[in-house]
Amino acid sequence: MTIAAPFAAEVFADTGIAFPIPVLSAGELLEVRAEVARLAAAHGGAMKSFDRAHLYFGWAYDLALHPRVLDAVASLIGDDIVVWGTLILSKPPADHAFIAWHQDGAYADFLADAPSVSAWIALSDSTIESGCMRVVPGSHRSKQQHRERGDPHNILSHGQEIEAVVDEAAAVDVELRAGEMSLHHIDIIHGSNPNRASWQRTGFIIRYTTPRMLRAPTPVLIARGAPAPHLPTLPARPAFSVEEALATLKR
Numbered sequence: 367m368t369i370a371a372p373f374a375a376e377v378f379a380d381t382g383i384a385f386p387i388p389v390l391s392a393g394e395l396l397e398v399r400a401e402v403a404r405l406a407a408a409h410g411g412a413m414k415s416f417d418r419a420h421l422y423f424g425w426a427y428d429l430a431l432h433p434r435v436l437d438a439v440a441s442l443i444g445d446d447i448v449v450w451g452t453l454i455l456s457k458p459p460a461d462h463a464f465i466a467w468h469q470d471g472a473y474a475d476f477l478a479d480a481p482s483v484s485a486w487i488a489l490s491d492s493t494i495e496s497g498c499m500r501v502v503p504g505s506h507r508s509k510q511q512h513r514e515r516g517d518p519h520n521i522l523s524h525g526q527e528i529e530a531v532v533d534e535a536a537a538v539d540v541e542l543r544a545g546e547m548s549l550h551h552i553d554i555i556h557g558s559n560p561n562r563a564s565w566q567r568t569g570f571i572i573r574y575t576t577p578r579m580l581r582a583p584t585p586v587l588i589a590r591g592a593p594a595p596h597l598p599t600l601p602a603r604p605a606f607s608v609e610e611a612l613a614t615l616k617r
Contacts, residue, residue, distance in 0.1 A: 378442050378549070382506035385540050385548030389434050389487055395545045399489050401425045402454060402568060408608045414463060414521055416454040418584060419570075420604070422611035426452055427603050430572045431589055435485050438549060439574045443481045446591035450477075450582055451573035455521065457497050457561035462519045464497065464560045466527035469510055470573075471553040473526070480578035482552040488542035489568040496563035499540040499548065502532060505555035519560075528555060 378384050390398065401423065406413040419426035429435075430449045439447055457463050470484065471477070492498040510528040520527070532555060540548045550556060552573075561567045577594035579586075585600045593599075606614065 375442055378551070381503040382551035382554035383501050383503055383538070383540065383548060384438075384442075384550075386542050386546040387438055387549065388545065389432065389547045390545040392545070395489065398425060398429060398570065399568075402456075402489060402570075405454070405608055406456070408612055412458065413454070414456055414458070418452055419454055420449060420452040420572075420587060421584060421600065422604050422606045422614070424603050424605055426570075427587070427600075429487070429570060430587060435487070435547065435572065436589055438547075439483055439485065440590065442483055442549065443574065443576055444591075446576050447589040448575050448577055448579065448594055448597070449572060449587035449589050450482075450575055450579065451571075451584075453571040453573075454568070455571060456566055456568040457521070457558075458566055459496075459561055459564050462560050463521050464519055465499075465522060465556075465558045466515075466517070466520050467532045467555055467557040468522060468526050468528055469506075469553045469555055471509065472528075474552060476579060476581045476583060477552070477575055478578070478580040480575045480580075482573065482575040483549050484552060485547050485549055485572040485574065486540070486542070487547040487570045487572070488544050489570055490544050490565055492540070492542040492567055492569060493563065494539050494541060496565065496567040497559045497561040498542065498567070499550075499556055499558050499569075500537045501540055501550060502536050502555040503538055506551035506553040509553060510555065527557075
């Protein structure tokens with residue numbers, strides 16, 4: 367099943383999800399994958415997640431500002447667009463790592479009532495076999511209580527998951543080919559199963575909102591439109607090397 371109406375705001379408002387949306391050319395995909403591979407190699411060859419990459423790397427900064435991504439996002443939240451987060455998320459092949467059912471909005475109270483949408487860009491094929499994202503369409507209309515179980519196989523930073531029982535039959539598999547993306551509402555219930563494929567499943571996630579957000583946990587990136595004088599902003603395109611970025615994180 368696909369919900370391929372990325373520019374129909376009324377469809378997104380009803381389901382909370384839009385996919386598949388072509389984004390990266392073959393050349394762009396190769397460049398981004400090479401950068402992620404370089405970063406993973408600096409981690410010893412294995413890296414399940416890397417938070418806020420746009421604060422350190424020019425390529426991640428550029429990807430967050432990709433015109434095709436921003437055009438799709440603007441169709442949903444308008445032309446005043448702020449980037450408040452990015453995340454590289456990777457599942458090794460034949461691994462037990464999974465992502466429990468959760469809502470991103472449960473841990474983003476700083477957004478207040480600002481609309482927020484996440485772009486999930488596939489850097490490798492994201493299929494049922496490789497543990498693609500799964501969502502419950504329409505579940506973004508109500509916020510759920512979460513708990514932190516701390517399952518060591520749950521990739522989420524706090525091991526969080528919603529307390530309610532999810533109707534698995536209502537879930538939709540968000541399958542993407544490398545270079546495609548999905549857009550999902552910050553409050554949609556989503557998760558993913560372990561990677562049973564022979565390849566690494568890697569995605570680049572970008573968190574978008576508007577200047578209406580109340581505050582920011584880190585400097586934001588003004589992607590389009592109006593400034594946000596009440597928020598700390600990223601002063602310039604970052605130019606850290608991988609080694610410099612890791613040293614900065616360690617400090």
